Amino acid sequence: MSDVIVQHISKTYNKGAVKAVTDVSFAVKPGELFGLIGPDGAGKTSLFRVLATLLLPEGGSASLGGFDVVKDYKEIRKRLGYMPGRFSLYQDLTVEENLEFFATVFKTTIKTNYDLIRDIYVQIEPFKTRRAGKLSGGMKQKLALCCALIHRPEILLLDEPTTGVDTVSRKEFWEMLGRLKAEGITILVSTPYMDEATRCERIALMQDGRLLSVETPASIVAQYPGTLYAIRAANMSRLLQDLRKSEMLSSCNAFGEYHHLAFRQDTPEAHASLIRFLEVNTHEGVELKPVEPTIEDCFIRLMQP
Amino acid sequence: MKQFLAFVKKEFYHVFRDRKTVLMLFGLPIVQIVLFGFALSNEIKNTRIVVCDYARDAASQELITKMEVNRNFEVERSLMSQQQLEAAFKTGDIKMAVVFPANLNSDLQHLHKAQVQLIADASDPNTATTLTSYMNTIIASYQRDLLGDNPIPYQVVPEIRMLYNPELKGAFNFVPGVMALVLMLVCVMMTSVSIVREKEKGTMEVLLVSPFNPVFVIISKAIPYFVLSVVNLVIILLLSVYLLGMPINGNIFLLFGESALLIITAISLGLLVSNSTDSQQSAMLISIMVMMLPTMIFTGFMFPIENMPVPLQVISNVVPAKWYYIIVKAIMIKGLGFSAIWKETLILVGMNVLLLVVNIRKFKTRLA
């Protein structure tokens, strides 16, 4: 089982003009399922490419399983399973041909490690003679995962494997990751979907090239200052506009069925005052209740300067 | 080794599953040969010449007979006025008119001097020059016949022999050029596009992060195109020999050997192009602009290099196809052996070594 240690890694492009990753440090324990959560442009892909020995960092150092990403890249490449951001298997080869090819490249055969990929492969096996380019998004992800696992890597680096994929396929994918973790593989996953964060053992929140926090999901939620409330009314759009006018609130964001808000002064008087304010503005069916923050709430909070 | 073969197998899949490319790869040489061989010929064929014979005597008859000997000319006797001649030239009906004035023979006999008028359509100067010089030859030959018994002292009589290509067939010029063009096109463009495609699609990333040595990725891409180029070469040779009547006077193994050398040079150039760009489109553009056009212009089969200004002549030395062209003509048409072309071969080998060094330097085991 291998660990991943990242120390003060920085990556810039265009001779320093673009600062993709700035001073990022974290450590992943052997066999851990670690999530890198952040939107587009956060620097996730650049960081992953440095870890995958595809790019040289401008500053800092990193090691995978004890091997340095700069000096020992050949050793890392033998032990790493990598799934880059967009689908990068051969579109005009069939599912089978792709898998066979990558098995051979990694000096193994499909049979050798079939037990590792079986659960995933059976879902795409009916399409094994279909050209990879003609698979749906979810199928492509599954195939790419199989090809990354075919040589039983010690570490798995998955760059946004669920982006653009529907909710059901996403759920299935994370279930597969959970089973892989049981095999002792260290897994680093990046994703822009905040709700997937809870599936990881520990997560790093990333924004604009920097880390906002590295904790277990539960800890991040526990660290949310104060109490978060959810509010609902008949006309949500108008509710949001009116809530923004209120000076009693320190934050207020749409969150689907409810809006989430935080009070400057969290007192029963403040709650009552708010409800009165809303009723005066002819809002109906107002419902206010405390609620546990989601990772997204925490991210928004941490994004604020 | 097994991995390398897996790569080569994959490359062959890629090539054959892309129907448009396959069509181009094999269609191109055939189209080019047919075009150059038949349609675009700068030989003079089927030219109409009008003879306005106002003399109708022994002299004019003799001259007309000599003209009609050449199968490429259609000699038509027709008495046309000045306007009729002008009209015929304007419509492009005729390329030359020969006017024999009345009393041709009697003038020759008594005045020892006669004039014949040759009017040629010089909107195509090449044709006009060829026709008029041909006519001059006929007239000179007639003159010699006349003087047969009384030769003029201090005569210089040129004896013309067209070596290697007595019938002055254009194919002899074009076919080696087409060979060079097709080989360069297939190897440079296809190889570079194939490598850059991996970069563009992202599969290169996955390959780099594998224990497989990336150098072999490149080599495995070269192999299908090498094989295809050899097949193309065979097709071109078959077409030229049986359809256009070209000979292969020299050693055919030497020919294939030198061709292999050019193919490798072209593949190395393709590699160089692929290292300089990240998009398939620009790989294609660079291949065409920087490789294809210079090959067409500077090889010497379309435009004689000797006629170009000196700086351009110097540039032509850098184009590998130019040396290949010389080599192929030497082997196929002149039937020469290695001793005649060792210098050109050495130049090609030198280019290869240089390219190899540059490519190794530029090769990246990372994305950037």
Place this chain on the structure above:
Amino acid sequence: MDVVIKTEKLTKRYGDFIAANELTMDVYAGEIFGFLGANGAGKTTAMRMLCGLSLPSSGKATIAGYDIYKETEEIKKHIGYMSQKFSLYEDLTVRENIRFFGGIYGLPVRELKEKSEALLETLGLEKEAKTLVAALPLGWKQKLAFSVAVLHEPKIVFLDEPTGGVDPVTRRQFWDLIYAAADRGITIFVTTHYMDEAEYCNRISMMVDGVIKALDTPANLKKQYNAASMDDVFYELARGAKRKAD
């Protein structure tokens, strides 16, 4: 309420394969209509037909009052479109993009100028007016692309996964823009993979295997399927889908 999109058994066949099967729905003016479904369910095919980009195989439909078979050019004039894959020209500046797209949609020159400047102010992009779009962060690009799509005040705007990959704050700002447009009477037809965004819609339809399996308000759907969230509704409906491949 006005019906801006009315379809009746709209179908698209590719040979034997029925990509969209007898779609029947009504969409009202000023509505935010969520169009959900797994990849391969037929969403893209349906959207293309509604945009006038692809002729249906059978069925009837009117978009903004224009017939889907005979008046596709009129349809295109009265709709706006924005997708993740393409929205703006990266090598043109912000202002150039606004002027260009406004021009394409037939806005007269003076009106276009006024609207461009107003738009730059609303989005807070006055300083970036001369910046190339490629240099903007993704979130700003998305917001700009949306604003450009509604510049000509179309009856309907089609949004294909407009908030993919963007940070949570920008996502919500984007939805503010959507609400503002809906308030002005523009109908929003949006597809998304974020289930919380499904909640922002007035009504949702879910496509599974080429068929519309559900069409109702989020609240009703949750009651119907006894689900706590839209996520669970989606899961219930999409779970048994046979068509997982495009």
